[in-house]
Amino acid sequence: NAGVTQTPKFRILKIGQSMTLQCAQDMNHNYMYWYRQDPGMGLKLIYYSVGAGITDKGEVPNGYNVSRSTTEDFPLRLELAAPSQTSVYFCASSLSGINYNEQFFGPGTRLTVL
């Protein structure tokens, strides 16, 4: 199993550009999450999904959109990139929600907006 994969690993965007961060998992997990990690700060939840077709906002959703058309994929869309979105983005998945035992993380995408 590949686990949780993310692409790209690195990206530089100009202000106002758009891009999609890809995330896929092959563990048949229902729950998937997008986090951002800023220097010296804890991870913050952007969006999450409890299953195909169901998504909801986390703590810091502004400027982002998500979709979940399949169990495996959970892409994160930035429509109009801003310097405040410079961060490292992690996708994660878990088998269930409240009672899960482990959350599996992808390798991260380092995004810089100039």
Next chain:
Amino acid sequence: KNEVEQSPQNLTAQEGEFITINCSYSVGISALHWLQQHPGGGIVSLFMLSSGKKKHGRLIATINIQEKHSSLHITASHPRDSAVYICAVLTNAGGTSYGKLTFGQGTILTVHP
């Protein structure tokens, strides 16, 4: 005040030393996680615990629910233990099926040979 506070923020040790990283939280939780973030950025889950103590190799995690405090211990530390250690607490997000994870800011551990 953050809901999850870790101490120390930075920790330097010599190989072989006993390491303790602390995590205090201010909310009611259903579980607490310890995670390790490697220098390359990858994050792996070390422990999930809701009471008592868990041990895996040289790593020991304890939690005191009444005092809202957890500790991560590393015995006989080694340079390969150098990483960021992150505490995260799991709470029930307002009656939904989703359990919300709130993360501490991490403790940067450097172990010198």
